[in-house]
Amino acid sequence: MKPALNGTDEPGQTVVLGAGDFYFGGGRTRISTLLGSCVSITLWHPRQRIGGMCHYMMTERSRAPDSALDARYASEAFDLFLQHVEAAGTRPCEYQAKLFGGANMFTGSGGKMNIGRRNIELGRSLLSSQHIALVAEHVAGSGRRKLHFDLWSGDVWLAFPEGADAKVRNSHGR
Amino acid sequence: MDVRSALDVIAADAARGDIVFPTHNDIALRVQRLLDDPECSVDALTKLIGAEPILATRVLAIANSIAYNPGGRTISGIKSAVARLGFATLRALAATVIVRQMKDLSLAAEHRALAARLWEHTASVASLARVIAHRVTRQNPDAAFFAGIVHEIGSFYLIARAGAFPGLLTSDLELWHGDGEAAVGRAVLCALQVPAPILEAMETLWSGFLAMPPTSLGDTLLLADQLSPIESPIDALAGMSRRGMAVELELLIDDETLTSILAESAEEVASLCAALKS
Numbered sequence: 001m002k003p004a005l006n007g008t009d010e011p012g013q014t015v016v017l018g019a020g021d022f023y024f025g026g027g028r029t030r031i032s033t034l035l036g037s038c039v040s041i042t043l044w045h046p047r048q049r050i051g052g053m054c055h056y057m058m059t060e061r062s063r064a065p066d067s068a069l070d071a072r073y074a075s076e077a078f079d080l081f082l083q084h085v086e087a088a089g090t091r092p093c094e095y096q097a098k099l100f101g102g103a104n105m106f107t108g109s110g111g112k113m114n115i116g117r118r119n120i121e122l123g124r125s126l127l128s129s130q131h132i133a134l135v136a137e138h139v140a141g142s143g144r145r146k147l148h149f150d151l152w153s154g155d156v157w158l159a160f161p162e163g164a165d166a167k168v169r170n171s172h173g174r
Numbered sequence: 175m176d177v178r179s180a181l182d183v184i185a186a187d188a189a190r191g192d193i194v195f196p197t198h199n200d201i202a203l204r205v206q207r208l209l210d211d212p213e214c215s216v217d218a219l220t221k222l223i224g225a226e227p228i229l230a231t232r233v234l235a236i237a238n239s240i241a242y243n244p245g246g247r248t249i250s251g252i253k254s255a256v257a258r259l260g261f262a263t264l265r266a267l268a269a270t271v272i273v274r275q276m277k278d279l280s281l282a283a284e285h286r287a288l289a290a291r292l293w294e295h296t297a298s299v300a301s302l303a304r305v306i307a308h309r310v311t312r313q314n315p316d317a318a319f320f321a322g323i324v325h326e327i328g329s330f331y332l333i334a335r336a337g338a339f340p341g342l343l344t345s346d347l348e349l350w351h352g353d354g355e356a357a358v359g360r361a362v363l364c365a366l367q368v369p370a371p372i373l374e375a376m377e378t379l380w381s382g383f384l385a386m387p388p389t390s391l392g393d394t395l396l397l398a399d400q401l402s403p404i405e406s407p408i409d410a411l412a413g414m415s416r417r418g419m420a421v422e423l424e425l426l427i428d429d430e431t432l433t434s435i436l437a438e439s440a441e442e443v444a445s446l447c448a449a450l451k452s
Contacts, residue, residue, distance in 0.1 A: 098386055100386075103419075104419050120422075133426070134424075134426075135387065135425070135426045136386045136387050136424070136425045136426070137422065137423070137424045137425075138384075138386060138421065138422075138423050139421070139422045139423075140419065140420070140421055140422040141419050141420060141421035141422070142419040146383075148383070155385060156385070156386040157383040157384065157385055157386070158383065158384050158386055159381075159382040159383050159384070160382075160384070160400065160421065161382075
């Protein structure tokens with residue numbers, strides 16, 4: 001489905017993130033992804049107009065010291081962010097963050113905190129630990145979210161179809 | 175039940191302009207036309223509104239709601255109410271009469287009940303949209319209110335026509351949230367001569383993409399729709415119910431959060447919503 005983003009410029013390139021993917025860059029790049037219980041964090045530097053997005057599935061794991069960072073895990077995706085932020089000659093606190101996803105994809109879940117909720121809580125905690133301003137979040141609920149992030153403007157668009165079985169469309173969308 | 179064929183017929187009828195409004199909507203439509211007239215006088219408007227009891231009642235109720243009357247000075251005359259509300263709000267209120275009476279076109283009790291629940295959702299979204307426009311997106315609150323009133327007009331039309339298609343509203347309405355709602359909604363809004371900025375906001379609503387943070391009139395409408403505690407009954411029919419799992423939506427707006435703004439505005443929203451449902 002071609003996104004119908006009213007009043008926006010067309011990107012030079014579109015990077016589609018799957019679960020566990022990570023991208024950091026700049027220019028006329030649009031990063032897109034589809035979220036269920038996974039969480040995406042977008043980071044954007046308003047002066048440099050650079051930033052990135054992760055799409056993590058789980059919170060953290062026990063990692064051997066010499067193994068590569070795995071962006072399927074929140075803690076390691078965040079470390080990738082910090083590496084790119086430093087490589088760009090910037091500091092974490094100069095970025096604006098937005099947090100999306102963490103839906104409860106299963107109906108009738110019991111008292112145990114679901115994976116989406118754990119992903120949300122850790123995302124908030126990691127951002128807070130680096131004093132990164134969380135300017136917007138659209139999390140929890142049920143159903144999938146389709147997300148587009150334009151690196152040249154920092155704009156993020158989100159389509160949120162309600163309902164655990166809903167396909168990628170908004171209740172009012174096409 | 176061939177849902178696609180039924181929706182195609184309904185959309186085609188709407189596109190041809192085969193939209194029958196109740197006869198008492200005539201005054202509401204005349205009020206809309208009068209408001210478009212640059213020579214429109216308060217006296218002429220007052221006289222016309224006074225001739226339509228439902229509209230007159232609603233004009234007074236809204237004029238005396240906390241949203242428009244924070245000082246608590248109750249008025250009882252239509253002319254004073256017109257002066258307090260302004261023409262833009264009156265346009266929205268004329269639309270409420272048209273939308274509300276569309277819900278009474280259904281003959282079947284279950285369809286009328288569905289339309290009544292849809293009106294509760296509509297009133298909630300319109301009231302929230304006005305506050306969000308004022309405090310969050312810095313859009314025209316009256317335009318947002320109007321957009322909220324008409325945002326489910328396609329679904330009202332669907333319910334009104336459902337009697338001719340037995341089983342339609344108990345079928346899977348996934349296709350309605352495809353192109354169906356937008357096609358029918360556009361046709362009905364054109365028949366009502368809705369202003370271009372409202373149509374543009376509706377296109378954003380139908381596209382389903384909310385800007386984060388929200389900025390436009392369309393974003394205002396989408397945000398209000400997602401935040402409304404009263405879900406559209408049509409979403410549930412299409413398998414898109416929230417199932418009690420509310421979305422958590424937070425934004426930083428200057429030094430405030432969306433949550434704190436909505437908490438501060440809760441009374442204002444409730445007063446408007448109650449006045450619309452009265």
